[in-house]
Amino acid sequence: MTTETNKGIRVCQGLFQGLLFPCIHAHLAAWCPVQERNRLGALANTGIECGTVLAMFLGGIIAASSMGWPGISYVSCALGVAWCIVWLIFSANTPSESKFISAPELAYIESSKNAERNMTNDSGTKPARIPVPWKAIMASWPFWALLVARSSQSWGFSTLQAEIPSYMNGVLGMDMKSNAFFSALPYFVMWCMSYVYLILADVLLQRKLLSLNALRKTFNSLAFWVPAIGLIAVGFVNENQRTLAIALMTANVGINAGSTIGSALNTIDLSPNHAGILMGIVNTSANVIPILTPLLVGLIVKNEDDRTEWQIVFVISALVFGLGNLFFIVFGSTQLQPWDDENYLKSASNKPNETNEEDCPTSSVQLSKRY
Secondary structure, X not given: OOHHHHHHHHHHHHHHHOOHHHHHHHHHHHHOXXXXXXXXXXHHHHHHHHHHHHHHHHHHHHHHOOOOOHHHHXXXXXXXXXXXXXXXXXXXXXXXXXXXXXXXXXXXXXXXXXXXXXXXXXXXXXXXXXXXXXXXXXXXXXXXXXXXHHHHHHHHHHHHHHHXXXXXXXXXXXXXXXXXXXXXXXXXXXXXXXXXXXXXXXXXXXXXXXXXXXXXXHHHHHHHHHHHHHHHHHOOOOHHHHHHHHHHHHHHHHHHHHHHHHHHOHHHXXXXXXXXXXXXXXXXXXXHHHHHHHHHHHHHOOOOOOHHHHHHHHHHHHHHHHHHHHHHHHHOOOOOOHHHOOOHHHOOOOOOOOOOOOOOOOOHHHHHOOO
């Protein structure tokens, strides 16, 4: 296989996988009872870290077997096909279309969603196909807060994932990528921390110690600001503190797992009807960032042994983490947006000059309503 063919296959893989996360969020919005969206959404996302850890661990075992390196592709393909078969048999677009759901379960899910709809939609009729209110979405401050937060997360995480190992190799003389254990350790901790955040979120919400809005912003702050401090700290670790460097890198990645509950699931809060659309836009922006960060690093880091140049990279990433979360705290929201209404575009009462308080906070009084 030529290099060009291999690149073409990789591009096709990326294009098709780009559909995955919008579909997941649309599916979660359709299937999850309102009061369980946070729990089920977070649980579904733990599969990402689980898959990463298993791939790193089993990849080496498969490569060392009689199948060799090609075996990794064969096994991955077989698992993907097996999953597709199971998905096609048991899945359904909505609970009402499922052949395997029980009547009490269907009633529970539908009643929960209807209760939410009745609080925000008095029109009573639901169109067969819901038009996307593009203008309203693009004018929504909570949507832009989500977009900024997820793009900032992508910037910071790409630094944690790709640049710190290069820094540790160049400055500290540690080849992290050649050591399977050190490569998998941050993702294993991230997987474990995902469950810690999930359980903690359940306790805080069920005991009403925090509202969903406060919970998301608290977890997102932990997931962004703690790694921001950690990024700066890593830049000052010397060659005699390699264990500390590994601990910092692992802790930063693990703590960052809180961003799933903190902001990733916010698409479903804002608009269950358009969660897939929102995730598509947000995920597109977030996936452009890892293309840009290595270019910036290349402009700043001329000598991989120069600690000062790497410190500049880490400070920039820390600022992006910090400011991105601050924007989310100020303008982010978990309130169902008016443009989620199925009949929003047809509603005669929707004046062009009307401004929703939640969409555009303009005073300290309005801002205080978020907490």
